[in-house]
Amino acid sequence: MRYLLIIALFILANSKAYCQSEKYWQQQANYSIDVSLNDADHTLDAFEKIEYFNNSPDTLRFIWFHLWPNAYKNDRTAFSEQLLRNGRTDFYFSDDSSKGYINRLAFKVDGTNAVTEPHGNDIDIIKVVLSQALAPGKSVTITTPFHVKLPYNFSRGGHVGNDYQITQWYPKPAVYDSKGWHEMPYLDQGEFYSEFGNFDVKITVPEKYIIAATGQLQTAQELEKLKHFTEVSLQQTAAVKPAKKTISRRSSTASKPLPVKVTAPVKIIISTKTLHYTQHNVHDFAWFASKEFSVQYDTVLLQDKVVDVFTYSTPSHKTKWKESITYAKDALRFYSNRIGAYPYSTASVVSGSDNMVSSGMEYPTITIITTQSSGKNLDAVIAHELGHNWFYGALASNERDHAWMDEGMNSFYEKKYLLTKYGTPNKDKKFIEKRIPDDIELMLAKSFDKIEKGQSIDTISDVFTSYNYGLYVYTKGSLWMKELEKKLGPKLFEQSMKNYFLQWQNKHPYPLDFKQSIETTSGKKIDSLYQLLYNTPVLVKSNAIKKKIDLIPFFSLKNTDSINHISIAPIIGYNFYDKLMVGGLIHNYQLPLNRFQFLAAPMYATGSKAFNIFGRASYNTYKKGSWLEVSASIAKYTMDNFKPANAEQINQFVTRVVPSIKYTIYAKDLRSKEKYTFQFRSFLLREEGLQFKTIATPTGSVDVVSKQPEDNYINQLKITWSDDRVLYPYDLNLTVDQGKSFVRAGVTGNYFFNYQNNKGGVQARFFAGKFFYLQTRTIINAFQNERYHLNLTGPNGNEDYTYSGYYLGRNEFEGFRSQQIMQRDGFFKVRTDLYSNKVGKTDDWLVAMNFSGDIPNSINPLNILPFKIPVKIFADIGTYAEAWNENAASGKFLYAAGLQLSLFNDLINIYAPILSSKVFRDYNKRVLGENSFLKTISFTIDVQKIKPTLLNKNIPL
Numbered sequence: 001m002r003y004l005l006i007i008a009l010f011i012l013a014n015s016k017a018y019c020q021s022e023k024y025w026q027q028q029a030n031y032s033i034d035v036s037l038n039d040a041d042h043t044l045d046a047f048e049k050i051e052y053f054n055n056s057p058d059t060l061r062f063i064w065f066h067l068w069p070n071a072y073k074n075d076r077t078a079f080s081e082q083l084l085r086n087g088r089t090d091f092y093f094s095d096d097s098s099k100g101y102i103n104r105l106a107f108k109v110d111g112t113n114a115v116t117e118p119h120g121n122d123i124d125i126i127k128v129v130l131s132q133a134l135a136p137g138k139s140v141t142i143t144t145p146f147h148v149k150l151p152y153n154f155s156r157g158g159h160v161g162n163d164y165q166i167t168q169w170y171p172k173p174a175v176y177d178s179k180g181w182h183e184m185p186y187l188d189q190g191e192f193y194s195e196f197g198n199f200d201v202k203i204t205v206p207e208k209y210i211i212a213a214t215g216q217l218q219t220a221q222e223l224e225k226l227k228h229f230t231e232v233s234l235q236q237t238a239a240v241k242p243a244k245k246t247i248s249r250r251s252s253t254a255s256k257p258l259p260v261k262v263t264a265p266v267k268i269i270i271s272t273k274t275l276h277y278t279q280h281n282v283h284d285f286a287w288f289a290s291k292e293f294s295v296q297y298d299t300v301l302l303q304d305k306v307v308d309v310f311t312y313s314t315p316s317h318k319t320k321w322k323e324s325i326t327y328a329k330d331a332l333r334f335y336s337n338r339i340g341a342y343p344y345s346t347a348s349v350v351s352g353s354d355n356m357v358s359s360g361m362e363y364p365t366i367t368i369i370t371t372q373s374s375g376k377n378l379d380a381v382i383a384h385e386l387g388h389n390w391f392y393g394a395l396a397s398n399e400r401d402h403a404w405m406d407e408g409m410n411s412f413y414e415k416k417y418l419l420t421k422y423g424t425p426n427k428d429k430k431f432i433e434k435r436i437p438d439d440i441e442l443m444l445a446k447s448f449d450k451i452e453k454g455q456s457i458d459t460i461s462d463v464f465t466s467y468n469y470g471l472y473v474y475t476k477g478s479l480w481m482k483e484l485e486k487k488l489g490p491k492l493f494e495q496s497m498k499n500y501f502l503q504w505q506n507k508h509p510y511p512l513d514f515k516q517s518i519e520t521t522s523g524k525k526i527d528s529l530y531q532l533l534y535n536t537p538v539l540v541k542s543n544a545i546k547k548k549i550d551l552i553p554f555f556s557l558k559n560t561d562s563i564n565h566i567s568i569a570p571i572i573g574y575n576f577y578d579k580l581m582v583g584g585l586i587h588n589y590q591l592p593l594n595r596f597q598f599l600a601a602p603m604y605a606t607g608s609k610a611f612n613i614f615g616r617a618s619y620n621t622y623k624k625g626s627w628l629e630v631s632a633s634i635a636k637y638t639m640d641n642f643k644p645a646n647a648e649q650i651n652q653f654v655t656r657v658v659p660s661i662k663y664t665i666y667a668k669d670l671r672s673k674e675k676y677t678f679q680f681r682s683f684l685l686r687e688e689g690l691q692f693k694t695i696a697t698p699t700g701s702v703d704v705v706s707k708q709p710e711d712n713y714i715n716q717l718k719i720t721w722s723d724d725r726v727l728y729p730y731d732l733n734l735t736v737d738q739g740k741s742f743v744r745a746g747v748t749g750n751y752f753f754n755y756q757n758n759k760g761g762v763q764a765r766f767f768a769g770k771f772f773y774l775q776t777r778t779i780i781n782a783f784q785n786e787r788y789h790l791n792l793t794g795p796n797g798n799e800d801y802t803y804s805g806y807y808l809g810r811n812e813f814e815g816f817r818s819q820q821i822m823q824r825d826g827f828f829k830v831r832t833d834l835y836s837n838k839v840g841k842t843d844d845w846l847v848a849m850n851f852s853g854d855i856p857n858s859i860n861p862l863n864i865l866p867f868k869i870p871v872k873i874f875a876d877i878g879t880y881a882e883a884w885n886e887n888a889a890s891g892k893f894l895y896a897a898g899l900q901l902s903l904f905n906d907l908i909n910i911y912a913p914i915l916s917s918k919v920f921r922d923y924n925k926r927v928l929g930e931n932s933f934l935k936t937i938s939f940t941i942d943v944q945k946i947k948p949t950l951l952n953k954n955i956p957l
Contacts, residue, residue: 026508028053029173029197036204042159044148048170053139056176060134062127064174064183070124071186072100072151078122078185085671086466087726091154093757100151107144122185146171155188156361160353164289177508184400189469190461191399194283196506205289207271212312212350213287214365215279222275229295281506282364283396288350294318300329302336313351320374321351331383334417335390340501343394349382362388376422384414394505402511404457408477415478435556443557443591445471450592452624458533465670487529488522496521560590571601576809576817577638579607595620608651612637627664640811642690644705652688656803674723683714683802714739714802727754742785743772762853767826771843782843792840792878793828794821806943819938828876829911829938830896830920834927839890839919840880848878852900872900890919907945911938
């Protein structure tokens with residue numbers, strides 16, 4: 001009986017966590033704020049009064065407050081850390097002038113100075129201690145002045161130049177509900193949860209600014225000016241020109257500019273104006289200011305009330321936004337008819353600056369849009385953001401923990417709006433559009449499900465990966481709503497949603513509140529469907545249907561749940577010996593990825609007049625946290641040629657067969673880019689060499705050259721630990737190669753030191769290697785294994801003994817093709833290939849370090865150019881066993897440094913040595929001759945840079 005009681009208590013406690021009892025309650029916070037904008041230093045000065053009503057059954061002794069402008073104060077906030085985790089460094093490397101904060105706070109509770117305590121983890125949360133306990137049913141008045149330094153708009157709020165997006169800007173009490181306090185730091189990924197209340201806000205700005213804000217504008221003259229806005233009136237408003245001396249300000253509520261009064265030769269008065277806004281029963285207040293807004297105004301009749309509709313566009317968006325007022329009205333009608341009456345009497349849509357990050361963000365009665373699209377795409381974004389007035393505005397769920405209750409539901413109605421208005425997509429599509437599904441996001445979500453990288457729909461916002469947040473909250477959340485509609489039927493579904501809106505309007509529903517509301521109205525249980533919110537993969541099982549095989553041209557990503565596409569396409573290739581190669585590609589690559597994947601590319605080489613082949617097949621096992629791939633590849637092509645005297649050219653082929661097994665272990669936290677890779681593969685090689693013979697004939701002797709095939713193998717074990725995070729990414733690799741008579745082992749470490757945004761920094765590389773003979777070293781076996789020795793300089797094509805790199809001319813020893821190297825071993829960018837024994841080549845041990853760095857913007861003289869030249873500085877230093885012998889030909893430590901030109905996202909890198917050790921300088925002078933600078937240049941081509949990682953780096957192709 002005791003254990004049954006414990007289980008019962010656990011169930012009751014668990015139910016309370018997700019569902020609220022019939023005795024529902026919520027707190028209320030009424031705001032009165034006076035704020036002024038200083039556009040010279042991008043600051044706000046304000047005073048706030050809050051009437052806080054304790055409607056809970058609990059006595060409160062403190063109130064948590066959000067001070068979200070402090071999220072921008074330094075690079076140690078939860079906001080900054082999340083941006084880094086999601087791949088953004090712009091805020092981390094921003095200067096102090098671009099950051100923001102809130103200060104000059106002096107909280108009083110009922111007129112008495114209040115004690116405040118910092119939050120243990122986050123500087124954008126503070127505890128206000130109440131001087132007297134706040135009993136249930138009582139209220140308290142809290143006041144404070146505050147000063148805000150507005151950041152550059154890295155997220156949702158701040159400024160871009162003198163365009164202002166004032167969001168999450170005032171001290172705000174955290175929500176206290178049946179689950180307790182919900183104090184939370186500001187995040188870019190993950191939205192908000194706030195208390196309802198009434199707002200009375202007075203905004204003072206310089207006269208030239210046009211304001212868009214939450215609620216109804218009470219300043220009659222300003223409201224009339226907005227409703228009758230013209231280009232002429234804007235020009236007249238901008239007629240007052242500031243002087244170049246010290247400025248003083250004064251406030252005015254007049255609609256016309258105050259006259260400029262010069263009180264002294266060094267002082268003038270700049271007119272300001274104060275706009276008064278009010279709005280009842282909302283949980284946030286945002287406002288936007290610009291001197292360049294163009295305003296459109298109209299009204300829309302929604303059921304039993306007329307709603308004022310405004311759109312504010314910037315000059316760059318003005319043409320694209322010519323239909324914006326129509327889009328807004330259409331969206332308001334649609335949502336009102338499908339869900340319930342629009343909760344407010346005004347709706348505004350604001351065009352944000354072009355370089356803002358997000359495409360749109362909603363606030364009660366107002367939204368900001370930054371998409372560069374027009375037409376249907378702009379219509380979709382406006383509809384989506386206005387739809388948040390229902391989901392988020394009136395149905396104020398805890399978006400930080402249950403984002404799908406806003407974004408997923410709203411996306412469902414947005415798609416329904418577009419389908420109702422525009423119908424099914426046009427069948428007359430372009431080449432690419434015919435081959436991709438209409439819902440690309442859903443295809444990607446299924447793809448993540450297939451490789452066990454998906455997350456459940458009802459996951460806390462910050463726990464999602466940056467890609468999954470959109471794919472699962474929006475896309476799969478919308479799909480879940482579609483499944484609910486299918487289960488209930490369209491009419492019953494619509495009735496259930498309308499009742500849910502009526503029941504929970506202006507409240508804080510949780511997931512089980514929604515479930516109970518739907519089940520009560522519909523009379524149907526949705527338990528099995530509801531469990532899909534917490535499971536992954538959800539909704540779609542790609543393997544549930546036996547697929548048919550379809551042969552198609554090029555590729556297709558459509559209908560891959562039921563079809564295995566076998567795609568055929570033309571393909572071309574090139575190398576110096578085969579020249580142009582043309583052929584066909586047949587493959588079964590599609591999304592979601594098949595477990596068995598293959599491609600084959602037979603090609604005819606116009607130079608060697610031979611048929612080449614490239615192919616690969618693999619079988620993949622996808623599990624949560626790991627990936628096992630068993631594969632084999634084949635390649636046959638020309639790797640060298642020789643033209644004997646009085647004979648036809650001989651083309652030498654290489655055939656390469658590589659069986660492989662690779663096992664990748666991912667971090668348990670899907671947000672992490674850390675992984676471990678274990679790979680074993682064998683390179684089975686047949687290389688065609690040349691055999692020279694002299695044959696006696698009746699008339700003398702004849703030199704005969706023939707091909708001599710040689711079979712060889714390399715077994716390779718490769719273990720890698722890597723973290724491709726955006727800040728200070730690294731990898732550490734151990735590679736052991738074993739051939740017939742040798743073993744070579746090398747440890748390579750790479751670490752990137754960021755020091756500026758946009759990937760600027762220094763790439764540091766370390767290599768240490770050791771060569772072993774499997775029998776006693778002799779001059780003969782040392783000569784036979786020479787191509788496998790450790791190399792201080794970047795290996796040339798002949799030294800790429802596994803044929804893993806792409807070379808324009810693999811075995812060339814003159815001309816620019818001979819100057820190609822690969823990143824391996826010591827990776828010096830200076831070469832001594834024409835020596836009989838290259839400098840730095842060893843069959844013992846070798847250690848080297850390589851550095852490649854961007855020139856900081858602050859000292860880069862090339863920044864004055866109107867275009868960017870991707871020039872870097874490189875430096876190499878290393879040593880090897882023979883350098884430590886007595887009477888060594890070179891010094892113990894060798895070095896080289898110069899300039900590096902990186903092209904096509906580091907696909908091609910060109911290196912020009914400028915400084916180097918004496919042994920390299922002597923080589924250049926003696927062997928290459930005078931004016932040999934161009935011959936000293938080397939370059940790399942890294943085809944791995946163009947590997948199609950379709951699902952970012954979650955799919956290690």
